[in-house]
Amino acid sequence: MRKLLYTVFCFLLMMILIPGIASAKSIFEHQNTTVPVGQTVNDVYVVGGDAEVSGNVTGIVVVINGNLHLGSKAVVNGVVVVIGGDVKQDPGAVLGDDIYNFSLDNATQNSLLIGGGLMLGLRLLQLVGSLLLILIPVLIRVMGRQKIATFIDQYHHVSMGRLLFAGFLSGLVITALCTLLLISVIGIPILIPILLMIVGAVTLGITIVSSRLGGMFNVPVQKSEWMKVTIGAVILTGLVNIPFVGWIVLTLLILISFGISTQWLVGKLQKKPRA
Numbered sequence: 001m002r003k004l005l006y007t008v009f010c011f012l013l014m015m016i017l018i019p020g021i022a023s024a025k026s027i028f029e030h031q032n033t034t035v036p037v038g039q040t041v042n043d044v045y046v047v048g049g050d051a052e053v054s055g056n057v058t059g060i061v062v063v064i065n066g067n068l069h070l071g072s073k074a075v076v077n078g079v080v081v082v083i084g085g086d087v088k089q090d091p092g093a094v095l096g097d098d099i100y101n102f103s104l105d106n107a108t109q110n111s112l113l114i115g116g117g118l119m120l121g122l123r124l125l126q127l128v129g130s131l132l133l134i135l136i137p138v139l140i141r142v143m144g145r146q147k148i149a150t151f152i153d154q155y156h157h158v159s160m161g162r163l164l165f166a167g168f169l170s171g172l173v174i175t176a177l178c179t180l181l182l183i184s185v186i187g188i189p190i191l192i193p194i195l196l197m198i199v200g201a202v203t204l205g206i207t208i209v210s211s212r213l214g215g216m217f218n219v220p221v222q223k224s225e226w227m228k229v230t231i232g233a234v235i236l237t238g239l240v241n242i243p244f245v246g247w248i249v250l251t252l253l254i255l256i257s258f259g260i261s262t263q264w265l266v267g268k269l270q271k272k273p274r275a
Contacts, residue, residue: 077097
């Protein structure tokens with residue numbers, strides 16, 4: 001690996017300090033290079049053309065965007081590096097070191113494009129999700145009416161363990177119900193409003209958790225409720241973006257949200273008979 005890095009470094013240095021060796025004409029015009037039988041050279045650098053080595057090379061051979069042919073009389077003591085081409089070695093050719101061949105065919109280019117596109121798309125989705133995870137709780141707290149503010153405040157002192165337990169039980173029920181609705185074709189239209197309610201419950205749950213988490217930090221500028229939600233949402237977003245840990249935090253947030261919704265629904269059902 002060290003020899004490969006040395007080879008690439010020497011090639012780049014040669015391109016910068018000795019432009020006459022690899023001029024613009026030799027790069028952009030397809031010119032072949034040949035080392036005939038009986039000739040000995042130190043190194044071979046070819047860019048944009050093919051190389052045929054039938055003599056002796058005491059150093060390294062680098063071919064970029066071209067093919068390399070090692071004849072039966074060829075002797076190469078150094079590393080052979082071919083990028084964007086193929087290596088053909090005839091029987092009898094002697095190599096003193098390794099061969100590194102990086103093919104950039106259509107399949108490889110497509111794989112790189114698809115893989116790069118997927119990685120870029122995932123990073124973009126992660127960025128959008130992080131921004132929404134911060135903005136939505138803050139907007140709910142700022143734009144919500146007093147009734148929503150009261151709803152958020154009443155869960156500031158509820159035990160998280162109790163909410164997690166209630167959320168775990170309700171999560172099992174919701175998962176079983178969604179599975180049954182998904183299996184039956186008739187239940188798919190019913191599944192859509194249930195999913196929307198789940199999204200709303202999780203959003204409110206994240207807002208409440210963000211408010212409680214932000215209230216733990218006694219910052220001098222933290223005087224308004226939206227500032228508490230902002231601080232807590234930023235902390236939650238940072239935790240969610242941590243590999244592996246983020247999935248645990250996100251699962252806990254969903255369970256707490258289910259627990260809050262369950263307690264709210266139970267409270268409504270208990271007050272209804274009294275009325």
